Amino acid sequence: MNRKEIMRNNHEIENYSWGIIQDMIEKEVNAAFKLRQLTTTTMPTKKEIKQIIKKTMKREQRKNNETETIIEKLETISERS
Numbered sequence: 001m002n003r004k005e006i007m008r009n010n011h012e013i014e015n016y017s018w019g020i021i022q023d024m025i026e027k028e029v030n031a032a033f034k035l036r037q038l039t040t041t042t043m044p045t046k047k048e049i050k051q052i053i054k055k056t057m058k059r060e061q062r063k064n065n066e067t068e069t070i071i072e073k074l075e076t077i078s079e080r081s
Contacts, residue, residue, distance in 0.1 A: 044052070
C-alpha cells in the first residue's frame with residue numbers, strides 16, 4: 001500500500017468510528033430521556049365530555065348531601081345536650 005491508500009483507509013476508519021460513536025450517543029440519550037414514538041390519543045367526543053361532567057356533578061352533589069346530613073345530625077345531637 002502506498003501513502004495515499006493508507007491515508008484514505010485511515011479516513012474511512014475514522015468516519016466509520018464517528019458513525020459508531022454517534023449511534024452510541026443517540027441510544028444513550030434515548031434511554032436517558034425514554035424517548036418514544038408519539039402515540040395518537042383520541043380526544044373524547046362532546047357526548048363523552050357531557051357524561052363525564054354529569055357524573056362528576058352527581059358525585060359532588062352526593063358529597064354535599066352527605067355533608068349536610070352529617071351537619072344536621074350533629075346539630076340535633078348538640079341541641080339535645
